[in-house]
Amino acid sequence: GAGVSQSPSNKVTEKGKDVELRCDPISGHTALYWYRQRLGQGLEFLIYFQGNSAPDKSGLPSDRFSAERTGESVSTLTIQRTQQEDSAVYLCASSLGSVRGETQYFGPGTRLLVL
């Protein structure tokens, strides 16, 4: 079946502009996660959605970052007033959301470059 998809695959923007990144999880997956990965670095947790529960926003680095999820489907990560340090690959992942400790399936990521 179809995996996690993300769009755009690449995004170049100017400092100060807003950007929106989209994630389509695997159908039926109620849990959705966003991570940031700077060049050569690890996976930095940003935000986690689980069904209709309030999202876990503990990883968002500043109030310029926000995310929404429509029901149990598409999610959008928005970065306002982008800064050069926001340049990174933004990875989305999804999981079934049924048990504690389960496999997360990653999308291909959106490579963001802020000039």
Add this chain to the structure above:
Amino acid sequence: GENVEQHPSTLSVQEGDSAVIKCTYSDSASNYFPWYKQELGKRPQLIIDIRSNVGEKKDQRIAVTLNKTAKHFSLHITETQPEDSAVYFCAAPAASGGYNKLIFGAGTRLAVHP
């Protein structure tokens, strides 16, 4: 607090040798330990995982061992090949903040030289 520590950060081996990567976790209630492989420019992909009711799991050249008492788990790759070169991440469930949330280690960059 919760933490997953991963060592070494880089590992260089000759083709055919074995490679071992170790992770420690802090939450004794953790029950699931996946390993992800990320090739250059690609997404992380699950290569093997283990649950806390077993001590070892094998899949061809890769294996994972779990020591619940010591709270550590390891990835073993035997007969390494150049295509094993990648960054490997371990993970464990978060103790708080989300039922399905995983905490990832910092990653190990494995280089297999022909």
